[in-house]
Amino acid sequence: MILERLKEIVGEDYATDDDAICTSYSRDQHFHFVPKKKPAFVVRPGDREEVREILIFANENRIPIVPWSTGINVRGLTIPEFQGSILLDLSRLNKIEINEEMMTATVEPGVTFALLTQEAKKYNLRAAYPDAPLTAGVLTNNYLRGIYQTSVIDGHDHLLSFEMIIPNGEIIQTGSRALNRDLPYFRYGLGPDIAGLMSASPGTWGVVTELTLKLYKLYEKRSSYFIGFEDVEKSIDLVRKMAREELVSSCRLVDNQSWLIGMCGSFEFEYDKLPNFVVCLLIDGLDGIFQAKDKIVRELIEDSGGRLLDIPESFKDNFERETLGGTERSCMVFGIRGNYHCIGLYGPLKYVPEYYELHRKTAREVGIPEDYVYFYVNPIARFHGQLCYVELDIFYDGSDFDLAEKLKEYNKRQMKNLLDLGIYGWFRPYAGIIEPSIERAGYLTELWKRFNEVVDPKHIMNPGKLW
Amino acid sequence: MEKEEVLNGIYRCAKCKLCTITSFHPREELFPICPSGEYYGFQAFYAPGRLEILKGILDDDIEESDELLKIIYSCTLCGACYEKCKEITKVDLNFSEIFEEMREIAVEKGWVLDAHKDLIEKIRETHNAYGEVQSRYQRKEGDILYFVGCTSRYREKEISESMIELLDKLNVNFQILEDEWCCGSTLLRIGQVEEAKELIEHNIDEIKRSGAKTIVFTCPGCLMTFKKNYPQLNVELLHSTQFIERLNPNLRLKNLGIGVTYHDPCHLGRHLGIYEEPREILSKIANIKEMKRNREQSWCCGSGGGVRSAFEEFSSWSARERIKEARGVADTLVSACPFCKHNLNDNSDGMKVYDVVELVNRALE
Numbered sequence: 021m022i023l024e025r026l027k028e029i030v031g032e033d034y035a036t037d038d039d040a041i042c043t044s045y046s047r048d049q050h051f052h053f054v055p056k057k058k059p060a061f062v063v064r065p066g067d068r069e070e071v072r073e074i075l076i077f078a079n080e081n082r083i084p085i086v087p088w089s090t091g092i093n094v095r096g097l098t099i100p101e102f103q104g105s106i107l108l109d110l111s112r113l114n115k116i117e118i119n120e121e122m123m124t125a126t127v128e129p130g131v132t133f134a135l136l137t138q139e140a141k142k143y144n145l146r147a148a149y150p151d152a153p154l155t156a157g158v159l160t161n162n163y164l165r166g167i168y169q170t171s172v173i174d175g176h177d178h179l180l181s182f183e184m185i186i187p188n189g190e191i192i193q194t195g196s197r198a199l200n201r202d203l204p205y206f207r208y209g210l211g212p213d214i215a216g217l218m219s220a221s222p223g224t225w226g227v228v229t230e231l232t233l234k235l236y237k238l239y240e241k242r243s244s245y246f247i248g249f250e251d252v253e254k255s256i257d258l259v260r261k262m263a264r265e266e267l268v269s270s271c272r273l274v275d276n277q278s279w280l281i282g283m284c285g286s287f288e289f290e291y292d293k294l295p296n297f298v299v300c301l302l303i304d305g306l307d308g309i310f311q312a313k314d315k316i317v318r319e320l321i322e323d324s325g326g327r328l329l330d331i332p333e334s335f336k337d338n339f340e341r342e343t344l345g346g347t348e349r350s351c352m353v354f355g356i357r358g359n360y361h362c363i364g365l366y367g368p369l370k371y372v373p374e375y376y377e378l379h380r381k382t383a384r385e386v387g388i389p390e391d392y393v394y395f396y397v398n399p400i401a402r403f404h405g406q407l408c409y410v411e412l413d414i415f416y417d418g419s420d421f422d423l424a425e426k427l428k429e430y431n432k433r434q435m436k437n438l439l440d441l442g443i444y445g446w447f448r449p450y451a452g453i454i455e456p457s458i459e460r461a462g463y464l465t466e467l468w469k470r471f472n473e474v475v476d477p478k479h480i481m482n483p484g485k486l487w
Numbered sequence: 488m489e490k491e492e493v494l495n496g497i498y499r500c501a502k503c504k505l506c507t508i509t510s511f512h513p514r515e516e517l518f519p520i521c522p523s524g525e526y527y528g529f530q531a532f533y534a535p536g537r538l539e540i541l542k543g544i545l546d547d548d549i550e551e552s553d554e555l556l557k558i559i560y561s562c563t564l565c566g567a568c569y570e571k572c573k574e575i576t577k578v579d580l581n582f583s584e585i586f587e588e589m590r591e592i593a594v595e596k597g598w599v600l601d602a603h604k605d606l607i608e609k610i611r612e613t614h615n616a617y618g619e620v621q622s623r624y625q626r627k628e629g630d631i632l633y634f635v636g637c638t639s640r641y642r643e644k645e646i647s648e649s650m651i652e653l654l655d656k657l658n659v660n661f662q663i664l665e666d667e668w669c670c671g672s673t674l675l676r677i678g679q680v681e682e683a684k685e686l687i688e689h690n691i692d693e694i695k696r697s698g699a700k701t702i703v704f705t706c707p708g709c710l711m712t713f714k715k716n717y718p719q720l721n722v723e724l725l726h727s728t729q730f731i732e733r734l735n736p737n738l739r740l741k742n743l744g745i746g747v748t749y750h751d752p753c754h755l756g757r758h759l760g761i762y763e764e765p766r767e768i769l770s771k772i773a774n775i776k777e778m779k780r781n782r783e784q785s786w787c788c789g790s791g792g793g794v795r796s797a798f799e800e801f802s803s804w805s806a807r808e809r810i811k812e813a814r815g816v817a818d819t820l821v822s823a824c825p826f827c828k829h830n831l832n833d834n835s836d837g838m839k840v841y842d843v844v845e846l847v848n849r850a851l852e
Contacts, residue, residue, distance in 0.1 A: 034528075040555035041529050043543045044536030049501040064528060091530060092504055112528070134508060134517045141515055154511050155504040287577065341512040348511050348575070351503050355577040358499040418498035 022083065026063045026106070029073045034064040034112070045088065045107050047099065049359055052424035053431070053451045054096025059086060059107035066112050068229040072185050075227065075480075078106055079187040082478050087223035089129035089157035093150075096451050097222040101484030113229065118143055122205050124180060126232045129159045133346045145235040146344050148174040151279070154346040159231045164448055165220045166364075168409040169343050170236070170302075171400040172263055172271040176407070178234045180207050181215060186226035186475050194218070197232075204232040217471065222449055223482040225475050238344065241310035244302045244336045245317070247326040248276070248295030252373050255297040256397075258324040260369055260406070262301065263399035267313050267320075270302035270343045271399055273372075278394035278413060282350030284331065285338030295327060302343050357392070359418035361427050363434060364447025368406035371442065372397055378437055379412040386429045392416055407444065454486055488588055490545055496580030497542050502535040505575055506568035506582075509784040518780050520567040522787050522805040523794075531558045534568035534582050541589045551598055559593050560600055561801060562586050563794045564676055565787035566757040574783075583758065586792075590678025602797040603677050614668040614686065617641045621666075624651070629660025632699035632722075634713075636706035637669050638825035643832075646705050646825050649848040650727060656851050657734060661703075664693045672712040677793035687716055694720065703730045705844055707755035707824045708791070714759070726755060727844050728764040728823050739852045740771050747773040747846075748817040750809060750831065751785035752824030765823045765843050772850040776816045786812065788822070790830035806834035814838055821846060 026035035036042075037060060047056040065071045078085050084105040088098045091109075100107065114130035120143040125136055134154040136147050149169040150161050161167060162179045181195035181204040192198075194215035196206035207215060218225045249255035255273055262271045274280050276294040281287060283300055301321075303313050321328060342349055353360055367375065376395050383393045396411040412434070416423050435456050446453045458465040469487065507525075509518040519525045524533035531540060531554075540558055543549035569582040593599070609618035615637045622640060626633070633654065639647040654661050668690055671683035694702070701723040704710040713724050731738070749769055755761045762782045769775045780786045789795070789805025809831060813820040819839045822828050832840040 036529070036554065038552050038554040039550040040540050040543070040552060040558050041531045043549055044529065044531035044539045044558075047539055047542075062529065090504070092502060109530070132517075134511050137511075137515055138517045153503040153505050155508060338512070345512060345515055348505060351501070351505055351575050354499070354501045354503070355575065358576075359501060417495075419495040 022081070023061060025077055026061060026074065029077070030063055030065050030070050034066065035061065037061050042107070045091070045098070045109070048091070048094055048096060049418070050095040050451065052418070052421075052427060054099045057100045059100050059105045060103065061106045062109055063106055064109045064112050068113070068183070068185065071108070071110070071113075071227050071229055072189050072191070074106070074108065075185055075187050076189040078480050079189070079478055082480060084483050085223075085227075085480050086482050087227050089160045090132055090155060092156040093152040095448070097448070097482075097485060108227065110227070118145065118235070120145065123235045123237075124205055124232050125158070125235055126204060126230060127158045128230055129157055129228065131158050132156060133158055133161075137346045140235050141238070141345075144238045146238045147233070147235060147346070148178050149343070149346050151347050151350050153351050154348050158233070159228060162231060162233050163219050163228050164222070166447060168398045168400065169272075169347070170270050171398055171409065173266065173269045173401055174234075174236055175401045179215060179219060180205055180232045180234060181209075182228050182231040184218060184226045184228050187478065187480050192226070220448070222485045224472065224486050225481060239304040239306065239310065241307050242302065242304040242340050243314050244300070244339050245321060246329040246331045247299045247301070247321055247324060248329050249297045249299070249326045250295050252297055252376060254325050255299050256369055256372055258299050258320065258326060259397065259399055261320050262317070263369070263401070263403040263406075265316070266401060267303065267317050268301045269304050270300070272300045273397040274298055274300065275394045278353055278356060278415060279350065279396050281356070282347070282352040283339045283342065284335035285342070285349040285352070286335065287352065287355060289335075294329060298329065299326065300339060302340060304344070353415065356415040357417045360413055360415045362411050362413045363431070363438070364409065364411050365438060366444040366447070367408060367410055367442070368444070369397070369399060369408045370406055372408065372410060374441060375410055375412065375438070378434070378441060382430055382434045382437060383414065386426045386433065388414060388423065388426050388430060405444070409447070449486060458487070488585070493585060493588065494542065494545060496578070496585065497538045499576070499578055499580065500535050500538050501576070504533065504535060506534050506571045509780055510571070510574075514779070516779065520571065520780065520784060520786065522563055522565065522789055522808075523561045523801070526801050526804055527561065532561065534572075537562065537586060537589070541585065544589065544592055551596070556593070556598055556600055557798070559589055559598065560603070560677065560792075561794060561798050562792055563753070563787045563789060563805070564792035565753040567784065567787065570757055570783040587676065587678065591680055592678075594678040594680075600797050603679075603793055606673065606677070606793070606796050607679060607682055610669055610674065610682070610686070615641060616669055616673045623665055624663040626651075626661060626663040627665075629662055630698070630700040631659060631661040632694065632697055632702045633661050633663050634670070634702050634704050634709055635663060635667060636704065636709040636825065637673075638829055639705050643825040643828050643842070645845055646828065646842045649842070649845040650705050653844060653848040653851060656848070657738075662697055662699065664690070664697060666693055670709040670712045671716060672708040673793065675712060675716060676791065683716070691717060691720060694722065701725060703727055705825060705842065707752050707759060707761075708826060711754045711758050726759070726761055726764070726823070728768055729761065731768055731844070731847055732764045735768070740847070740850045741852050743772050743846060743850055745773050745819055746776065746817040747819040747821045748776050748778050748813050749781070750778075750788065750813065750820055750822040750827060751782055752822055752827045753785070753787050753791055755823055756785060757783060768843060768847060769821060772846055773819075773821075778812050778816050780812065788827040788830045790826050795830055802830060803834045806830045807836070810835055810838055
């Protein structure tokens with residue numbers, strides 16, 4: 021009966037309960053933490069009206085819905101928790117509209133960063149990018165707040181407004197959309213910031229069917245520098261200056277082994293001979309401004325005590341392309357050992373040495389080899405509170421189940437340790453993160469749950485992913 | 488492959504799906520590269536989904552269904568996903584090989600498509616994939632043997648005729664097996680390893696009897712099968728384009744004055760690494776322009792891996808996609824594989840499609 025109704029809504033070819041097709045949505049790269057589970061149905065709606073009809077039907081019948089846009093970098097967030105779930109594959113919704121005048125893109129869930137880059141480039145515009153592959157969804161990454169490659173100049177929040185369908189079939193337009201759907205360009209509209217309230221949730225409010233985001237100018241004038249440091253404190257000092265002075269478009273502090281490979285786009289280099297920590301800087305802008313910024317940056321590099329690294333030009337080209345045109349080579353990190361685990365968090369730059377030491381210490385305590393342990397820091401504009409995205413990485417072989425057990429223990433201990441030390445927040449609500457956090461959040465958690473209850477009283481939206 | 492080896496490979500897939508598009512930078516244009524995924528849409532039809540399903544099969548955690556068979560057998564085994572993945576992640580696991588392995592497991596379980604059962608029956612009866620009465624050539628001289636292959640012999644005869652004419656024009660002494668059987672490629676690609684054994688044994692005996700020292704193929708599928716599945720033959724194996732390139736200094740070729748674009752056959756390019764020889768030859772006789780998807784990142788014509796015989800609509804769609812791309816570049820599309828030519832020609836909508844040897848034969852003065 022369920023399948024028949026789904027087929028009525030989307031057509032015979034786009035709904036199935038076939039075991040093989042359901043299996044293909046049952047596991048992702050985070051499988052050691054979120055076990056495999058098959059949805060009972062997979063449905064691929066072709067427009068927002070079909071999405072709405074599916075939600076109304078699921079709500080009436082209390083059937084769990086798991087929204088899925090492109091299925092990439094999801095770390096367990098689209099693996100069903102309950103039997104009988106409908107996986108809502110939104111990849112057919114892939115319309116994109118660039119508004120050059122407003123410097124925005126309006127996208128549906130199936131639009132990838134590759135498609136957005138291709139279209140925006142026609143207008144000499146670019147998106148802000150995550151370190152996720154170009155095949156990842158633009159809408160979900162912006163909705164889940166995970167964009168940081170050019171955050172040192174673009175900031176953290178690129179989302180202007182969105183349209184969300186909630187389980188009873190009502191359609192919510194946020195920000196200026198609420199007053200006029202043709203004017204979706206302002207984050208704030210009537211009343212509270214509903215976009216702020218409802219974003220960063222793993223499909224637990226409703227289904228976002230359209231989202232408008234900021235685009236940024238592409239400049240021809242560019243230069244990039246890689247500066248090596250043996251000492252993490254000194255490298256942080258350079259990062260702090262770059263972020264405070266707002267001189268660069270990208271500023272990323274990495275170790276010499278992991279993400280640097282993707283930034284350079286080659287496995288063939290003696291990365292181990294480089295200093296332990298590398299600050300990667302990208303400058304761009306209108307000619308005169310660019311020249312001035314470039315001069316100041318070079319002076320600051322000279323004063324930093326770091327070593328300007330002699331990196332092949334092709335590596336610099338790759339870094340610029342990946343940073344301003346979307347990430348392809350950064351997936352080379354999967355070539356290190358096959359899989360990777362990370363804890364992504366927001367915190368102040370001055371805590372970075374402590375985060376790093378804690379990362380190494382906890383990994384050592386649970387028996388993870390030292391050369392599996394890496395890290396990554398990205399300052400975010402404006403730099404009040406020294407806001408940084410910090411990633412504590414462990415690259416490992418996914419078929420090593422013994423190491424996976426150690427990782428689980430690492431996760432448990434490290435989340436508590438980090439909360440004790442002090443963080444601003446987590447990157448995303450991945451498995452295991454919510455439980456230790458909500459204990460500390462007091463009445464905020466209760467309020468959050470109540471809001472959720474108002475929008476989704478029958479708990480059909482990706483149940484079990486938050487609580 | 489051992490189960491553990493396959494599973495370890497599956498665990499390496501991070502499901503980034505970069506294997507579904509061509510290299511994006513520095514061109515910054517988006518081109519899909521997985522025909523079955525693009526056509527059918529569900530995750531199951533892309534490499535990461537298929538790997539997940541293979542895991543389900545190995546774990547005995549999947550139910551047989553028509554859809555399962557479609558997923559297993561609708562991959563053209565073009566290998567584009569593997570080329571992309573190994574470039575990005577250095578993955579060892581060859582996806583074409585692993586998806587062939589999946590078919591072998593399916594065959595062991597009795598999960599065989601009706602269309603493939605018909606194909607097997609035809610080969611059993613006639614020793615060729617088209618069920619044709621065997622045509623014979625009277626060529627018995629020389630150390631060089633031209634292995635004609637089923638498609639050049641029974642469907643794209645212009646290719647075999649051109650090759651024979653070309654060899655004659657060049658005064659090459661060559662022979663053709665009087666009793667050439669299907670090389671087994673068609674069966675091996677659909678997981679029918681046992682069925683292919685008799686064909687392989689027969690051809691090995693015939694070749695040994697012939698005394699040939701070099702075998703030349705116009706079909707890359709046959710060439711690949713010989714390289715992988717014909718052990719201890721101790722004979723040099725060459726594709727027609729390699730053979731022609733070797734003769735090149737002695738060839739007097741005229742420029743045909745036509746604009747062409749070259750379609751890399753998956754077996755010849757991605758599976759055997761032969762990209763430059765066909766281009767070298769073509770550049771001497773025509774004005775060659777590249778399609779955006781070329782070499783390692785070429786779009787498959789849609790006929791390989793037993794797909795054309797089982798999923799005709801999908802196979803034709805894939806060919807039409809290639810024709811569309813070629814039409815934007817040149818008037819004439821050239822390939823170096825009879826199977827590609829067969830499928831592209833059938834879906835060409837008037838575009839001229841040739842094999843390299845046909846044009847070389849025309850260009851020989």
